[in-house]
Amino acid sequence: MNFKSIPGQERTKRMLQNGLRTDKLSHAYIFAGPLGSGKKEMAKAFVGALFCSRNADDACGECLECRKLAHGNHPDLYWVEPDGASIKIDQIRELQQQFSYRSSTSGTKVYVLNDADRMTVQAANSLLKFLEEPISPAIAILITENGQALLPTIQSRAQWMPFFPVPPVQMKQTLLAEGLSPELVHVAAHLAAGLEAARALIQINWFAETRNVMIQLMKDLAGKQPFVVSVQQKVVKSEVAEHLDTLFDMIMLWYKDMIHVLFGRKQSIVYIDQADWLAKHAFTRDADGWIGCMERTVEARKRLRSNANAQLVLEQFLIGVK
Incomplete structure (x- = not known):
């Protein structure tokens, strides 16, 4: 990987590649950003560029060092994943032991801690000592969705590399070029932070089912269909019940589409296969009316997070919007 x-994260790429070209690298980095924004992929690309024997600022993919990385057997890279719910002190001790050996190329070793915010207190304190007094030349990469959860002393000793959600337009172009369903691509690109996360959503059965159920619920609300029956049959008794958070995210996009239609921005519609229906019903409320629906959606989402009864939250939301 290079x-x-x-896709995206151009500022982070620039900072890392400038450091590689000028040989001014930090001894520790914190890759912080939302799930799916490309943090792990960037870590692999950075490690590849660092070890590559041909290029100064990117992996060639062909030299011996790049081939070792591709096969997952480079002796100077140590990758740590949580053991169960956390990264434990024994894992950090094992890391320190591995780094007591000399580098195979007489260069720098690299260790990557994925989900670094899940370190136990003991593990974090042990890592802090290792950051301050490395046994051999080393670069640390700490990957996390919540960098603020790391010890302040660890935060202060590492260079922050912020990751941001990839723009939906950019994701759509790539995913559509891969031949994935346009109907699912448009929704996934707005709900995921990056390509990998969007691709994963599209390939899961419940995602397409949740989209279909959401559309039917919205149409039932606009007509005379008893939506309570739909809730029972299509939500409560299906896999959708386990993904109500995503259902509400999709509903939010639906109401945004209504506003896009109101203001003539049809090219911004997410539910592209429902464009004709949206065009007929968008003017049944004014912009304030649809914004009110969005506010109810946000409130329902908050109640879900506070562990309120999910079916009750959904039914009360639908009654309120109706």
């Missing part, structure tokens, strides 16, 4: 293969 930098060119990663």
Whole structure:
């Protein structure tokens, strides 16, 4: 994997590649950002560029060092994943032991901690000592969705590399070029932070089912269909019941589409296969009316997060919007 293969995050790429070219690298980095924004992929690209024997600022993919990385057997890279719910002190001790050996190329070793915010207190304190007094030349990459959860002393000793959600337009172009369903691509690109996360959503059965159920619920609300029956049959008794958070996210996009239609921005519609229906019903309320529906959606989402009864939250939301 190289930098060119990663969509978005141009500022982070630039900072890392400038450091590689000028040989001014930090001894520790914190890759912080939302799930699916490309943090792990960027870590792999950075490690590849660092070890590559041909290029200064990106992996060539062909030299011996790049081939070792591709096969997952580079002796100077140590990758740590949580053991169960957390990264434990024994894992950090094992890391320190591995780094007591000399580098195979007489260069720098690299260790990556994925989900670094899940370190136990003991593990974090042990890592802090290792950051301050490395046994051999080393670069640390701490990957996290919540960098603020790391010890302040660890935060202060590492260079922050912020990751942001990839723009939906950019994701759509790539995913559509891969031949994925346009109807699902448009929704996934707005709900996911990056390509991998969007691609994963599209390939899961419940995602398409939840989209279909959401559309039917919205149409039932606009007509005379008893939506309570739909809730029972299509939500409560289906896999959708386990993904009500995503259902409400999709509903939010639906109401945004209504506003896009009101203001003549049809090219911005997410539910492209429902464009004709949206065009007929968008003017049944004014912009304030649809914004009110969005506010109810946000409130229902908050109640879900506070562990309120999910079926009751959904039914009360639908009654309120009706």
